[in-house]
Each structure stands twice: as structure tokens, then as C-alpha cells.
Amino acid sequence: MKREIRILGFDDASFDKFSDRETLVIGCVFRGGLWLEGVLTDTVTVDGDDATETLLRMVSRSRFRSQLQAIMLDGIALGGFNIVDISALAEKSGIPVIAVMRDQPDLGKMHRALRKLGKERLIPLLAKAGTIHNDGKVLFQVASISPEEAARMLRMTATRSDIPEPLRVAHLIGAGIGKGESTGRA
Amino acid sequence: MKREIRILGFDDASFDKFSDRETLVIGCVFRGGLWLEGVLTDTVTVDGDDATETLLRMVSRSRFRSQLQAIMLDGIALGGFNIVDISALAEKSGIPVIAVMRDQPDLGKMHRALRKLGKERLIPLLAKAGTIHNDGKVLFQVASISPEEAARMLRMTATRSDIPEPLRVAHLIGAGIGKGESTGRA
Numbered sequence: 001m002k003r004e005i006r007i008l009g010f011d012d013a014s015f016d017k018f019s020d021r022e023t024l025v026i027g028c029v030f031r032g033g034l035w036l037e038g039v040l041t042d043t044v045t046v047d048g049d050d051a052t053e054t055l056l057r058m059v060s061r062s063r064f065r066s067q068l069q070a071i072m073l074d075g076i077a078l079g080g081f082n083i084v085d086i087s088a089l090a091e092k093s094g095i096p097v098i099a100v101m102r103d104q105p106d107l108g109k110m111h112r113a114l115r116k117l118g119k120e121r122l123i124p125l126l127a128k129a130g131t132i133h134n135d136g137k138v139l140f141q142v143a144s145i146s147p148e149e150a151a152r153m154l155r156m157t158a159t160r161s162d163i164p165e166p167l168r169v170a171h172l173i174g175a176g177i178g179k180g181e182s183t184g185r186a
Numbered sequence: 187m188k189r190e191i192r193i194l195g196f197d198d199a200s201f202d203k204f205s206d207r208e209t210l211v212i213g214c215v216f217r218g219g220l221w222l223e224g225v226l227t228d229t230v231t232v233d234g235d236d237a238t239e240t241l242l243r244m245v246s247r248s249r250f251r252s253q254l255q256a257i258m259l260d261g262i263a264l265g266g267f268n269i270v271d272i273s274a275l276a277e278k279s280g281i282p283v284i285a286v287m288r289d290q291p292d293l294g295k296m297h298r299a300l301r302k303l304g305k306e307r308l309i310p311l312l313a314k315a316g317t318i319h320n321d322g323k324v325l326f327q328v329a330s331i332s333p334e335e336a337a338r339m340l341r342m343t344a345t346r347s348d349i350p351e352p353l354r355v356a357h358l359i360g361a362g363i364g365k366g367e368s369t370g371r372a
Contacts, residue, residue, distance in 0.1 A: 039362025176225025
């Protein structure tokens with residue numbers, strides 16, 4: 001695997017779950033774990049159901065589209081409980097997807113939240129995201145890529161912390177926009 | 187000079203000069219030319235006169251404040267013709283300032299624009315920014331630092347292009363927020 005492959009990492013900006021209807025999504029195109037090459041932005045509805053569609057639109061608009069080797073997500077939700085259908089994202093974009101988590105997700109809590117929001121139809125996406133793998137540093141789920149290949153990409157891009165650079169930097173930008181200053185996540 | 191010194195680079199987000207009253211300012215805290223450690227945001231008035239004050243507020247709020255070895259600016263204006271008083275910024279923050287330019291600024295055009303905007307009082311800041319130095323890659327002006335020391339910092343942080351990383355990345359973020367996708371500046 002070339003160290004300079006292009007990877008697109010997504011995270012959302014900090015938002016106020018009581019007052020914000022939308023939040024910004026930040027996409028960072030990274031060359032391996034080495035340097036930032038482009039930044040994309042768009043919005044998703046807080047606790048809505050447009051996350052998959054928004055990410056597909058962002059990928060399709062990017063001039064780096066044809067060169068992307070993977071899409072990385074911080075978990076499988078953006079803007080609160082706006083769940084991403086990672087297999088649909090991988091299939092429709094033609095790009096493998098790796099969803100990265102620090103901790104085991106609380107699926108019971110997510111089920112209850114989705115029910116409370118009247119978004120029961122998103123619940124199957126939680127199971128559809130498949131097995132949660134563990135590479136010793138982070139947990140991850142995959143679509144259109146083997147767990148072994150995904151683990152290699154995670155290791156290669158986590159040059160500054162346990163978190164792959166495309167996600168670490170998307171998080172810093174999202175936090176900086178939402179709060180005025182990012183708090184470290186190293 | 188340690189390769190991992192902290193430097194804060196500022197740029198503005200893309201804006202529509204006919205319709206936007208304010209634009210976002212992005213600050214990137216970098217460890218040398220190596221990696222992004224924090225992102226700050228605030229706003230300035232388009233063609234206003236609050237740029238110096240905004241940057242001072244951003245620096246003073248940053249948790250990295252006491253560790254910053256330099257502030258880098260993309261030119262000496264933000265949000266159109268909102269001119270930064272680089273010596274006041276350096277003196278009041280206690281941090282040296284380096285303003286970086288790709289091309290020789292058109293001072294005649296800037297004078298005319300400031301007069302047209304009724305901001306004649308900002309015109310002296312253009313001369314106050316001092317001699318324009320040339321390190322063979324970029325042009326720069328300095329406050330509270332020697333041109334030699336500034337040139338060393340520029341070389342050390344320009345790891346991916348002629349532009350120091352704190353400014354290259356602040357520009358990518360600003361363009362990505364303003365337009366939905368940054369255009370390369372490498």
C-alpha cells in the first residue's frame with residue numbers, strides 16, 4: 001500500500017442539540033497520514049436522516065473523487081443520530097468505507113434515541129453496518145473492504161495519535177468552527 | 187530552532203464582497219511544518235477595521251497562547267481591506283508576526299480602495315508594516331522579529347509547498363468553508 005494514497009475523512013462541527021437544526025459536515029482529503037490536500041463542507045440535519053445522501057453529494061462533487069481509496073467516518077452517525085448507511089455509501093460512491101470508534105457504541109441507547117425521534121426506520125442501519133472489529137487501538141466497521149485491509153489503512157494514517165489523520169483533522173476543524181477553538185483529541 | 191515549535195497561521199474564509207458583511211477568520215496552530223494541533227475561528231467585518239482586534243482576541247483566548255513562537259498572516263489584510271496593524275498585534279500579543287505574500291502588493295490599489303471605503307485612517311498601516319523582504323520563495327513583512335529569523339521559520343514550516351503549512355492549511359479550511367471545496371494552493 002502506497003503511503004500517499006488519498007483518503008477522505010468526515011466529521012461534523014460541534015452543535016447545540018437543543019437549538020441547531022443543521023450542522024456542518026467537514027471532509028478532509030489527506031495524502032496518507034501525511035498532509036491535508038483539500039477541505040469539503042456541507043450540512044446535515046441534526047437528528048435527521050440525510051447523512052448518507054449528504055456524504056454521497058460531497059464525494060461526488062469533489063475533484064479528488066476518482067483518486068479516493070477510502071472514506072473514513074467518525075462512528076456511523078453525524079449530527080447526533082443521523083445514521084449513515086455505510087454499505088450504501090460504499091456501493092453508490094464506489095469507494096470503501098471505514099467507520100472508526102474509540103469505544104463500543106451503546107446500541108441500546110441508539111435504538112431508544114431513534115425510536116424517541118420517530119426514526120425507527122434508521123434502526124436497521126445499525127445492524128447493517130456489520131461486525132465491529134478491533135485493531136488494538138480503535139474499533140471499526142467496514143463496507144466494501146476487508147477488515148485486514150482496513151486495519152492496514154488505519155495504521156498507516158494514524159501518524160499522530162490512535163486516530164487516523166483525516167478524522168483527527170476533520171474533528172479539529174469541526175470543533176474549531178463550532179466552539180471557536182478545538183479541543184485536542186490526540 | 188526546534189522543528190516542533192508552535193506557530194499560529196491565520197487566513198479568512200472565502201466570502202462574497204457584494205453581499206457578506208462578515209467573514210470567518212481561521213487560525214491554525216501547527217507544530218512546525220508538521221502537524222495541525224488546533225483550529226480557532228472568529229469573524230471580521232468585510233472591508234472593516236476590526237482585524238487587529240479580532241486576531242488579538244483569538245490569540246488571547248487560545249490555550250496555546252503562551253507557547254506560540256510566531257503568528258503568520260496571509261498578507262496584511264483579512265476580509266478584503268480590513269488591514270492588520272502587525273506591529274500592534276506583535277506588541278500587544280507579545281508574539282512575533284510574519285506577514286507572507288506571494289506577490290508584491292499593489293499599494294496604489296490598496297490606497298485607492300481604502301479611500302473609497304472611507305478608511306483613510308488605515309492607510310498609514312500599509313507603510314507601518316515596513317520593508318518587504320524576499321526569501322526567494324515568498325515575500326514577507328515582519329514585526330518583533332528579525333527578517334533572518336523569520337526566513338528560517340518560513341523555510342522550516344514550508345514542508346509541502348512554498349507556503350508555510352499553518353497558512354496553507356488555514357487557506358484550505360477557509361476555502362472549504364466558503365465554497366464547499368477548497369482549491370489547491372500548493
